[in-house]
Amino acid sequence: MAESEKVIRRAMRAGHRPRSMVLAQNWRPSLDDLVADVQAAGAPVFTGPIDLIESITGFHVHRGAIAAMHRPELPPVAQVLENARRVVVLENIVDHTNVGAIFRSVAGIGADAVLVTPRCADPFYRRAVRVSMGTVFQVPWTRIDPWPGGMKQVQDAGFQVAALALGPGAVSLDEFAASAPEKVALVLGTEGDGLSRVTLEHADRAVTIPMAGGVDSLNVAAAAAVAMWALRV
Ligand SMILES: C[S@@+](CC[C@H](N)C(=O)[O-])C[C@H]1O[C@@H](n2cnc3c(N)ncnc32)[C@H](O)[C@@H]1O
Incomplete structure (x- = not known):
């Protein structure tokens, strides 16, 4: 689901196809071109008072426009890794807000792609799409399954797998960034327990962001x- 004019436009620019769009009638006059694009893609556009629309959706429709998009087939992992130098792996991150925020940073900072493990929340879920500002439609991503079994494919593609983790044995991010390899896959762990033991065992490096102020860890999206940012190329 793509919510708001900006997100719908971003999805369509990235080549995604709408199934239908619902538009609050007060927004309709300023969106002639978007309506024309959606209709040209063969999707119906429904217009009505915002109260009626929200009584149908059951939630506040951000900026009066929402479109259902066709769910694309996800590309193979090899295709997503091709030509990438900075890849982010989301291991079982279950909070859609965190998933969306990470995609927004990937797009904004300029990392190349995202791999999500089988139990990770769906980046195309409405909340994740919205928090990502629609960047889930433009950032190359796919599911990596199995995981952590699939880590070997990432390593075989030339990536050094860096597990972002706390604890002893991890090199500091400053030190890692000072001589960062050409291709890095950064693996981030789940909100509660962090990365799995197997992932930590098989990763090439454990990398830590030194903490201060008696705080033990950052939010995963932060x-x-x-x-x-430290590893940008
Ligand atoms: C909220 S943390 C999980 C904390 C968990 N108790 C642990 O021990 O890993 C979620 C994820 O964010 C990343 N993370 C958070 N703070 C970090 C730090 N200071 N250094 C490296 N990674 C960090 C890690 O990937 C971690 O798995």
């Missing part, structure tokens, strides 16, 4: 942004 950690992703800090690490991507």
Whole structure:
């Protein structure tokens, strides 16, 4: 589901196909071109008072426009890794807000792609789409299954797998970034327990963002942004 004019436009620019669009009538006059594009793609456009629309959806429709998009077939992992140098792997991150925020940072900081493990929340879920500002439609991503079994494919594609983790044995992000390899896959762990033991065992490096102020860890989306920025190419 793509919510708001901006997100719908971003999805369509990235080549995604609408199934239908619902538009509050007060927004209709300023969106002639978007309506024409959606209709040209063969999708119906429904217009009505915002109260009626929200009584149908059951939630507040952000900026009066929402479109159902066709769910694309996800590309193979090899295709997503091709030509990439910075890849982010989301291991079982279950909160749609965190998933959306990480995609927004990936797009904004300029990392190349995202791999999501089988139990990770769906990046195309409405809340994730909205928090990502629609970047889930433009950032190359796919599911990597199995995981952590699939880590070997990432390593075989030339990536050094860096597990973002706390604890002893991890090199600091500053030190890692100072001589970062050409291709890095940053693996981020789940909100509660962090990365699995098997992932930590098989990763090439464990990398930590040194903490201060008696705080033990960052929110996973904040950690992703800090690490991507430090490793940007
Ligand atoms: C909220 S943390 C999970 C904390 C968990 N108790 C642990 O021990 O890993 C969620 C994820 O964010 C990343 N993260 C958060 N703070 C970090 C830090 N200071 N250094 C490296 N990674 C961090 C890690 O990938 C972690 O798995």
